[in-house]
Amino acid sequence: MTRVDRRKATASEFRRLFLRLTGRLKRSADRGEGGDADLRLDFADVNAARIGASPPSEALTRSPLPAGDPRFIPREDIRAAIEHSHAAWREGRPTLIALTGPSGCGLTSILNQTPSWLPADTLVARIDLSKRPDTSADALALAAGAFEAPPPFDTVDSAANQINALAPRVILIDNGHLLYSRLMGGSEGGRALHGLMIATQGKHLWLLACETQAWRRQCDTAGAHRYFDITIEADYFSRVELASLLSTRTPDGSPSFDDAAIDALHRVSRGHPGLALFIAACIRRADTPTLPAPFDESPLWALERTELLTLAEISAHGMLSANELQSIFRRDPTSTSILLHHLRQSGLIVGSTGNQLQPLLAPMINAHLVRANYLY
């Protein structure tokens, strides 16, 4: 054995000892492998094959919950804030509400429940943004659709006049992160919709659901916080809410989670409900340990500056197409494509047309980007 080999062997022993002491190492017999195995979860496993291949059962579904779904975990503080703001608006106070929260904290589910929290006679309209409104015309067309107004709106002012002539209603906007754009000239659509909200807030109540990073950018670049007088901040689940989630979603007959398992699950998932459900599904498998293991974050540490900046912009925009990334970073299509494929294969982003952070890993990726000063 050479000196280098001896040094590597010693380092390997120390690493194994550390993993065993921190509970991340399983006996080799459990896996039927020759050597000890590191049990930390790989990012790529979330996307593909080994763990996440089969779609989650109905009970463990990670999709947003529809209105009145019994699996919805009550967020009483958020509900109270919305009800209070609605009451103030009905009394004549112009109101704009921003509902912000980190990616995957359940903003869409909250928005889905909102109509049931309001008085029965309340008219509710909804705008589900699926693409970024680049121009004023795009934004006004969205508004026209929400208000079912037949004539197309020409300008923000004429649209405001027409909308203010309609019966009062509550307008819910989902995926509000798509209102932010860093592209040159790309902020026009977002500004037009902001302008419409400001001009009509006396008659209509607007509730914009937006991911935290995109909301911060809208505040930094368009001063959105100056116009939205109510900002309701949602967060990932607390330990109690996570325990409630697991008990709600645990299929009948399955073993329940004890306190230690819930503590570990909350620590590893950081309270992200989708990630907690994903890990819960993983640890129910026969060949995985009772306590969830943390993720191996080494792919994040291996990223270089351009990749980190790309992830930061994707996070701040919620979703970016390859063309938009080319424009933001002024790169050619080939290098953009290579970069995106690399990030996709690393399990950090998903989507083919619109690239977004892997929803389950967003808390870890965002925390890393903030620590590295690429998100602020």
Add this chain to the structure above:
Amino acid sequence: MEDKTLSQLLSLLSIRHLIEAVVVVALAALFIRGVRFALDHLAKRYPRARLQLAQSYPAIRLLVWTTTIVFIVLVTVRPPDSVIFAMLGSLGLAVGLAAQDGIRNLIAGVVMIFNPPFRTGDMIQFGGHYGEVVRLDLSATWLRTFDDNTVMIPNAEFLKGAVANSNSGELDEMVVIPIDLPWPYPVADARAIAADAARASPYCYLKKPVAVVLSQHHDHGQFVVRLTIKAYVVDVRLERIMASDITERTLEALAALQTPDQAVQVPSTVQ
């Protein structure tokens, strides 16, 4: 009296004391190296705190060496009071001779630790050199310029002249990008384009404002309008990259703005 003090001092310099002193100095050096390694490792893991971590190193090093010297003198050697007073007298003499360059630089280094005009990680302009402070020794300061040159400046020089500090301990800093346009030119459009280009750059720190100001001057026989873009970069190390990126975006957009009959050359000056 002097002979007596000297003989006392010589009697204290036994082999045992020398070995102990060497061991203590070696341990101190090892400790400092360990601190440096740990701080570098932490800075890589937490880049947002890299300036604060780097700034703590000179103070830690001064503290360790002071403690080491005090330990060797008072604990290891343990000289009588007369010898201590004699040594302090000699030290006073040395300080009195501080006009000598080496000691002057050392004293300047100590002064800069307690009253720093800049810290490690700051971008400074001094004596025709502009760059990041990468190392702050007791006697000299090391800058790394954007040409990747390392410049050593004796610390005493900083106490004589003015130092311009671009970021003062922050990771972000203002970058000033002048772009010259021939007159006449649709300046309102140009100003809007310049501001949009700055905000579109992925290196621009959006928590701080972007400003574009206009001025006019006469150059090479014609009037020139100067757009000065002032934007903050997210990290001082990306300063030049951001300046280049914003300039490129602005010039491309300005070129696209021009109609064929207005076609003019758009000279630019980027500092």
